[in-house]
Amino acid sequence: TQLLEQSPQFLSIQEGENLTVYCNSSSVFSSLQWYRQEPGEGPVLLVTVVTGGEVKKLKRLTFQFGDARKDSSLHITAAQTGDTGLYLCASSLNAGNMLTFGGGTRLMVKP
Amino acid sequence: NAGVTQTPKFQVLKTGQSMTLQCAQDMNHEYMSWYRQDPGMGLRLIHYSVGAGITDQGEVPNGYNVSRSTTEDFPLRLLSAAPSQTSVYFCASSFSGRSSYEQYFGPGTRLTVT
Secondary structure, three states: OOOOEEEOOEEEEEOOOOEEEEEEOOOOOOOEEEEEEOOOOOOEEEEEEOOOOOEEEEOOEEEEEOOOOOEEEEEEOOOOHHHOEEEEEEEOOOOOOOOEEOOOEEEEEEO | OOOEEEEOOEEEEOOOOOEEEEEEEOOOOOEEEEEEEOOOOOEEEEEEEEEOOEEEEOOOOOOEEEOOOOOOEOOEEEOOOOHHHOEEEEEEEEOOHHHOOOOEEOOOEEEEEO
C-alpha cells in the first residue's frame, strides 16, 4: 500500500497546455520533496516544501503545500517537450531517516 | 565533482548467483541509501547508512546486504539472486540534519535475474 498517493498515474498532453499533478497522504508531512526522473537516469530534486500553505515557483513550475501538510500539487504552465518525465513526490512519513516515495506521475508532452 | 556514481550500468544474473553493486559519492555526504524501482511502485528503500560503520534496514531489505567502511562507498550485495530482484537499483546520498531528505541519485543499475 502506497503511503503517498500520486495522481494521475499517466498524463499525455500537447505542448503549450497547462497541467497539475497531485500528491496526497493520510499522514502529515514533515517536509515534502518533488523529483523529476528522465528515462535511464536517476531522479533529480526539484524542490522541498516545508511550511503548510507554502508556494514555491521554479520557472514554469509552481509547487503548493497544503495548509494541513497532507497534500501537495505541482502545476506546470505552458508545458514543453522537455518537461516529459516521471514526477515523484517523497516525504519522511516515518520516524528516522526513511524517505517514502509515491508511485509517480508519468508525463508525456507531445510537440 | 562526479556526484554519485554506480557500476555496473547493466547486469544479467542467473538465479542463485551473487554480486555486488557499487556506489560511490564525492560530496562528503554522511547519508547514503539504496532504492529499487519497479514499474508503478515508485522507489522503495532497501538499506541506508547515516555514516561510516552504521547501516540500517529500509522497507525491503530481504536478500540484500550492505556495509559502509568509508564515507565515500556504499556497496549493495545480492546474496543469492532471485527473479523477484529484477529491478532498477539507485544509490543516493545526502547531507545529515534538515537536508537529509534532499537526496542526490546515481544513474542506476538495471539488473535482470533469469
